[in-house]
Amino acid sequence: MAKGKRKVPGLNQSSTADISFILLIFFLVTTSMDVDSGLSRRLPDWDPDAVEQEMKIKERNVMTVQVNKNNEIHVKNGVLNRTIDVSELKDIAKEFIANPDDNINLPIKEDYEIEGYGTVVTTVRHVISLQTDRTTNYEIYFKVQHELSKAYSELRDAWARKTFGKKYEQCDEKTEQPVVRAVYASKISEAEPKQYGTAQ
Amino acid sequence: MSKFRSNGKREMPELNTSSLPDLIFTVLFFFMMVTSMREVEVKVQVKTPTGSSEIEKLERKSLVSHIYIGPPAKQYRATFGSAPQIQLNEHFAEPEAVREFVSAERESMAERDKPLMKMSLKIDQDVQMGIVTDVKQELRKARALNIVYSAGKEKEK
Numbered sequence: 001m002a003k004g005k006r007k008v009p010g011l012n013q014s015s016t017a018d019i020s021f022i023l024l025i026f027f028l029v030t031t032s033m034d035v036d037s038g039l040s041r042r043l044p045d046w047d048p049d050a051v052e053q054e055m056k057i058k059e060r061n062v063m064t065v066q067v068n069k070n071n072e073i074h075v076k077n078g079v080l081n082r083t084i085d086v087s088e089l090k091d092i093a094k095e096f097i098a099n100p101d102d103n104i105n106l107p108i109k110e111d112y113e114i115e116g117y118g119t120v121v122t123t124v125r126h127v128i129s130l131q132t133d134r135t136t137n138y139e140i141y142f143k144v145q146h147e148l149s150k151a152y153s154e155l156r157d158a159w160a161r162k163t164f165g166k167k168y169e170q171c172d173e174k175t176e177q178p179v180v181r182a183v184y185a186s187k188i189s190e191a192e193p194k195q196y197g198t199a200q
Numbered sequence: 201m202s203k204f205r206s207n208g209k210r211e212m213p214e215l216n217t218s219s220l221p222d223l224i225f226t227v228l229f230f231f232m233m234v235t236s237m238r239e240v241e242v243k244v245q246v247k248t249p250t251g252s253s254e255i256e257k258l259e260r261k262s263l264v265s266h267i268y269i270g271p272p273a274k275q276y277r278a279t280f281g282s283a284p285q286i287q288l289n290e291h292f293a294e295p296e297a298v299r300e301f302v303s304a305e306r307e308s309m310a311e312r313d314k315p316l317m318k319m320s321l322k323i324d325q326d327v328q329m330g331i332v333t334d335v336k337q338e339l340r341k342a343r344a345l346n347i348v349y350s351a352g353k354e355k356e357k
Contacts, residue, residue, distance in 0.1 A: 016221035024228040027235065036258040036320055038348035039251060046340035134330035138323050139249045141332075142349055146251040153254065 039146060044189070061107045061125045063096045065089070067144060069135040078105030086143050093151035097184060099123055117179045128188045148188055155184045244270035244287050249325040250354040258348060263316050265305040266350075267298070269331060270324030284327045286335060295331070298338035306344075322350040 063077035074083045077096050084092065099106040107126035111119045128148060132141055153168065160168040160180045171177045246268055258264055268287040272280045276292075285292045288301040306314055319339060323332055339347060 013218065013221065017217070017224055020221055020224040020228055024224060024231065027228065027231045036261070036264065036348075036350060037255050037353060038248075038258065038320060038350040039254055040256055040318075040346070040348050043336060043340050043345045043347055045345065046337075046343065132329045132333070134328065134333070136329040137325075138327045138329060138332055139325035141329055142249040142251070142325070142351065145349065146254055146351075149254040 039142070039149060041145070057125070057127055058108070060105055061123075062127050062129060063093070064129045064131065065144060065148075066131045067133065067136045067140055069133040071137050071140045073140070073144060079103065086140070086147060089144065089147040090151045090154070093128065093148055094155055096128070097123060097126055097151060098155055112183075114179055114182045116175065117182075120183050122183050124185075126187060130188055130190050132190075145188075149186075152184055152186050156180050159183055240266075240290055242268055242287065243273055243276055243290075243292065244268050244285055244324070245273055246270040246322045246324045247326075248322060248350050248352055250352045252354045255351055255353045258318070258320065260316075263309075263313055264318045264320050264348075265302075266320045266322055267301075267335060268322045269327055269335065270322075271326075284324065284331055286331065295334035295338050298335055299342040302339065302342035302344045316346070317344060318346045318348055319344050320348045320350050 060078045063075065066074040066076070068074065072083050073086060073089065075081075075089070075092055077092075080092065096106055099109060102109065107123035109121050109123055110125070112122050112124045113119050130144065130148075156168045160166060160171050160176070163180075164171055164176055168177065168180050171180060247270075269284055270287075271282050271284050272292070280292060286295060286298070287293070288297060293301070302319070306317060309317060321332070321335070336347070339345070
């Protein structure tokens with residue numbers, strides 16, 4: 001027979017830390033912290049009737065970027081027709097899109113009405129046509145896309161700085177950014193891939 | 201004058217560790233909150249290309265669906281060969297299956313998020329454009345027009 005009150009012994013908590021450590025390590029190992037990142041693009045709408053439609057665009061407004069099966073980049077526009085290195089592409093594209101010297105062989109500059117801002121003079125009708133072969137390497141295609149995208153954002157930055165006095169990123173999302181985007185709207189058209197050198 | 205002089209040995213007080221579990225639990229909860237479990241097992245080898253300034257982070261993971269294209273991982277080589285394959289969810293698929301995949305993904309989304317759906321294309325950098333173009337054409341037919349070429353950010357030199 002026990003006499004008097006029995007004392008409840010204190011629970012030993014020294015191992016709680018170890019247990020939670022094990023849990024922590026489990027979560028550290030099983031979860032992925034990597035944030036997905038990438039190059040955003042918008043595909044053109046699928047319109048079965050328009051697939052075969054040939055667009056009538058003046059020659060000076062078109063720049064063709066062709067990546068062939070040997071992963072060589074060939075650029076053709078009003079002032080240039082040669083195979084280039086991927087590092088040159090950005091500057092060529094910038095000159096083509098902006099046409100800073102009003103070259104008559106580069107895209108025509110026109111007054112363009114932007115809603116909520118006014119009229120700007122820009123090359124609204126320019127088109128960059130990107131053509132690839134079915135055996136072109138994806139990496140080089142990605143690099144071309146990346147360089148073209150860089151050309152657009154550098155032009156937008158320059159314009160935004162000139163007009164609003166700040167970078168494109170810092171412009172107001174609702175009012176200023178759409179204007180900047182409209183001035184240098186990305187116009188990259190991707191033709192169906194062709195099999196160069198074989199029967200078409 | 202011996203007021204400040206201690207007499208005898210002083211003992212080092214025991215460090216109180218009773219709050220250590222709480223501390224670690226806090227860290228644990230932090231990790232549980234910020235991380236998400238890997239959803240699908242990737243059966244293809246994908247090494248995405250890298251870019252610099254134009255690479256954007258994808259916000260709102262719930263809007264993003266993934267399409268993987270690349271050569272099958274080693275343990276699947278025997279059955280599927282080493283030619284690049286398209287992986288949708290858990291399975292290898294033909295380009296034609298992309299449309300079905302897109303509509304299934306779209307069904308599972310909230311109504312107001314549907315127009316914001318993004319397809320993340322995780323494509324191995326050595327894949328040829330043919331298969332990529334096929335998938336892109338199918339995405340256009342499925343009206344999933346917002347795409348992201350998944351890529352890593354290059355380290356600044």
